[in-house]
Amino acid sequence: MKIGVPKEIKNNENRVGVTPGGVAELSKHGHQLYVQHTAGEGSGFSDDEYIKAGASILPDIASVYAEADMIIKVKEPIAAEYGLIKKNQLLFTYFHFASNRELTEAMIKTGAVCLAYETVEKADRSLPLLVPMSEVAGRMAVQEGAKYLEKPMGGRGVLLGGVPAVKPGKVLILGGGIVGTQAAKMAAGLGADVTIMDISLPRLRYLSDVMPSNVHTIMSSHYNILAAIRESDLIIGAVLIPGAKAPHLITKDMLKEMRSGTVIVDVAVDQGGCIETCHPTTHENPTFVIDNVIHYCVANMPGAVPYTSTIALTNATLPYALQLANKGWEKACTDNHELRLGLNVVSGDIVYEEVAKAFGMPYKSIDLVMNASKTVKEFA
Numbered sequence: 001m002k003i004g005v006p007k008e009i010k011n012n013e014n015r016v017g018v019t020p021g022g023v024a025e026l027s028k029h030g031h032q033l034y035v036q037h038t039a040g041e042g043s044g045f046s047d048d049e050y051i052k053a054g055a056s057i058l059p060d061i062a063s064v065y066a067e068a069d070m071i072i073k074v075k076e077p078i079a080a081e082y083g084l085i086k087k088n089q090l091l092f093t094y095f096h097f098a099s100n101r102e103l104t105e106a107m108i109k110t111g112a113v114c115l116a117y118e119t120v121e122k123a124d125r126s127l128p129l130l131v132p133m134s135e136v137a138g139r140m141a142v143q144e145g146a147k148y149l150e151k152p153m154g155g156r157g158v159l160l161g162g163v164p165a166v167k168p169g170k171v172l173i174l175g176g177g178i179v180g181t182q183a184a185k186m187a188a189g190l191g192a193d194v195t196i197m198d199i200s201l202p203r204l205r206y207l208s209d210v211m212p213s214n215v216h217t218i219m220s221s222h223y224n225i226l227a228a229i230r231e232s233d234l235i236i237g238a239v240l241i242p243g244a245k246a247p248h249l250i251t252k253d254m255l256k257e258m259r260s261g262t263v264i265v266d267v268a269v270d271q272g273g274c275i276e277t278c279h280p281t282t283h284e285n286p287t288f289v290i291d292n293v294i295h296y297c298v299a300n301m302p303g304a305v306p307y308t309s310t311i312a313l314t315n316a317t318l319p320y321a322l323q324l325a326n327k328g329w330e331k332a333c334t335d336n337h338e339l340r341l342g343l344n345v346v347s348g349d350i351v352y353e354e355v356a357k358a359f360g361m362p363y364k365s366i367d368l369v370m371n372a373s374k375t376v377k378e379f380a
Contacts (some may be wrong), residue, residue, distance in 0.1 A: 001325045002032045004068025006061045007039040010075045012283035014042030014306035015313065017072040017093070020053040022314040022321070027054030033326050036064045043306040065089075070329075072321055074313065075300055076103055088112035088347060090329050092321060094118055095132075097344050098245045098358040099272040107345045113329055119242055119352060120320065120342035127242060128338070129320070131178050132312035134267075138182025138238065138301040141265040142171070144301070146190065148263045148287060148294050155294060156261030158233045161191030168192050172228045174220065174249050174274060175238035176203045179267050183236050188215050195228055202227050225249055237266035237274040244354040245272035252277050252290070260292040269297040286309040330370060340366065 003026060005017045016039050018026070023033045045055050050141035060066050061250040065071065065084035073093035077085065077101075085091065088111060095116040095166035097104045107114050124171045129133075142160075149155035149169065169347060171187040176198035188211065196211075197220035198204050200223035204217040211217075227269050228237060229250065235258075239246050246268040253374045255277060266278040273279070277290050280299040287296050302309035320339055323332040333340040344352040356363030 001328075002034065002067055002182070003321075003325060004058075004064040004071045005033065005035045005039055005055075006064045006071065006081075007036040007304075008042075008071060008074055008325065009061070009080060010078055010300060010303075013075055013300050013303040015074040015300075015303050016040045016043050016045065016306075017313075018321075019075050019310055019314045020045055020049040020055075022318045023050055023055045024053040025318060026322065026325060029326060030318075032056070034058050034064050034067045036061055038131060038311075043310040045310075046351050054075045056267075060326060074303075074310075074316070076100070078105075079203060082106045082110065085110040085112050088113060090115065090324065092218060092317070094270075095344055096270045097352070097355040098364075099270060101359050104345065104350070104355060104361070108348050108350065111348050112345070113343070113347065114345040115324070115329065115333075115339065115342040116352075117317065118341070119344060120266060120338050121242060122338055126240075129313075129316050129342075130240075132316045133302045133309065134178035134182045134240075135182050136305060136309050136312065137267045138179040138236075139186045140301045140304065141179070141183045141238070141267050142186035142190065142234070143237045144286075144296055144298075145171075145236065145263050145265045148296055149233060149261070151261075153294075154261065154287075154289065155263055156233055158185065160234065168214075169233040170231055171195070171234045171236065172225075172232040173197065173236045173238055173239065174225070175268075176200065176207050176217070177238060177240055177276045179238035179240070180236070181207065182242075183267075184211060184215050187234075192234075197224060197228070220249070220354075222249075226254060226257060228255060228257075232258070233262060235262065235275075237264070237268045237278070239268050239274040240271065242354070245358050246274040248274060248276040250275040250277075255291040255293050258291075259292050261294070262292075263294045263296065265296045267301065270299040273297065331340045333366075334370070346370075 049335040070090040151157035160169040194215040268274045351366040
């Protein structure tokens with residue numbers, strides 16, 4: 001199969017879809033790799049490394065899309081890429097469709113096959129291709145939150161760990177999944193007073209058992225959230241509903257209950273955000289202020305640490321990419337139910353129900369779409 005790795009063009013996105021090591025593994029299985037010139041530069045990987053791994057270097061993004069049967073990326077295509085995507089071309093990347101109607105409609109129009117990292121799902125409901133970036137984003141949320149709590153950045157002037165005879169800062173984490181757990185580890189390691197909220201009692205029991213003594217668990221409810229935000233210095237939104245838009249746990253009216261200089265980091269922003277006042281920002285302009293509350297809502301947080309993120313992502317995606325390349329997407333998704341759940345838009349149809357629900361758009365079962373495709377091929 002011809003596999004293309006374009007350079008990411010989203011603002012300050014320095015990650016790349018595949019490392020040279022990943023290219024070498026795909027090449028070993030007989031696939032042709034086409035990497036855009038300087039695609040890996042932001043992550044610390046040179047064109048020469050890709051060439052040595054077996055890739056051909058193409059001069060621009062249009063050439064990569066034109067040559068490839070399968071595109072492996074990091075972030076969803078943006079408007080400048082829509083016209084480059086070919087009918088029936090397989091796109092393997094993060095999409096987060098449920099929070100972006102324009103992207104959804106554009107991908108339907110292209111007739112491409114969109115397999116989203118974030119909805120590939122194991123039998124135990126874990127999301128193997130979301131986990132590595134969630135780990136990075138959770139840890140970064142505390143790192144960035146601590147920075148914006150500094151007075152010169154507009155924050156309350158609170159040191160999260162405190163010092164002897166001065167209480168530590170208070171961190172509230174909404175969601176006890178991968179992001180929330182990693183954020184709690186980082187915040188606890190700094191010495192902060194940490195509270196995790198979740199709606200799953202078994203999850204809270206588990207976190208209570210494994211976390212250090214400065215991490216507390218509370219059942220998530222409007223009443224409990226309202227009480228907690230009044231005392232929190234840093235609030236981290238870490239809520240995820242696979243493939244669906246995140247619920248608003250903090251509304252605009254609730255900002256008035258927070259102290260001036262409080263910092264919000266909404267990691268769920270690429271799924272619509274779990275704080276009503278959040279909207280996607282960039283690494284170039286990461287924050288905005290509403291009611292004296294600092295909002296950090298960068299939609300591609302791991303892009304700030306691309307070397308770590310790219311290696312972590314390729315570690316997770318490569319086994320699935322090999323299946324798709326070796327078998328073709330239809331056979332791979334028939335044989336592997338995890339990959340099948342990753343299909344969101346196929347040849348003009350939305351095949352992931354939560355995406356269709358998000359916009360009130362038509363939904364078609366993937367079984368119907370794949371059976372129809374099989375029938376057409378047999379007839380041909």
